[in-house]
Amino acid sequence: xxxxxxxxxxxxxxxxxxxxxxxxxxxxxxxxxxxxxxxxxxxxxxxxxxxxxxxxxxxxxxxxxxxxxxxxxxxxxxxxxxxxxxxxxxxxxxxxxxxxxxxxxxxxxxxxxxx
Numbered sequence: 657x658x659x660x661x662x663x664x665x666x667x668x669x670x671x672x673x674x675x676x677x678x679x680x681x682x683x684x685x686x687x688x689x690x691x692x693x694x695x696x697x698x699x700x701x702x703x704x705x706x707x708x709x710x711x712x713x714x715x716x717x718x719x720x721x722x723x724x725x726x727x728x729x730x731x732x733x734x735x736x737x738x739x740x741x742x743x744x745x746x747x748x749x750x751x752x753x754x755x756x757x758x759x760x761x762x763x764x765x766x767x768x769x770x771x
Contacts, residue, residue, distance in 0.1 A: 663699050663755035663757060664703050667699060667700075668701075676696060676731070677724060677727070683699050684698045684699075684724060685697055685699075691761060693762070694739070694760065694761065696728050696732065696759070697758070698728065698760060700713075705754050705755065705756065706744075706751060707756060708745050721756075721758055722741070722758070728760055729760055729762060732760075732762065732763070733763075734760075734763050740762065740766050741760055742759045742761065743757065743758050743759070
């Protein structure tokens with residue numbers, strides 16, 4: 657049997673993280689390698705490898721993750737100036753933890769183009 661991924665362990669409270677929000681379906685915590693002044697990770701509490709598995713997921717959960725992202729952006733105070741919500745899918749996109757997660761980035765001017 658394989659070990660649970662690091663995000664599953666964070667969601668279960670088995671390893672420490674700077675959790676800023678938690679409910680029965682999602683957990684949000686600060687990224688340990690922030691790419692912006694505000695960099696939060698929104699994860700489902702159940703293991704889902706990436707957005708490419710969305711067809712196997714309850715659509716309500718995906719909507720809930722987006723609503724949570726908007727909520728924590730408001731709580732972090734970046735809702736008025738703007739923020740970015742990003743998910744990486746696969747190694748070529750930069751996904752390094754294979755558990756679906758949304759990056760909420762804000763607090764400073766974010767550069768374009770991406771990539």
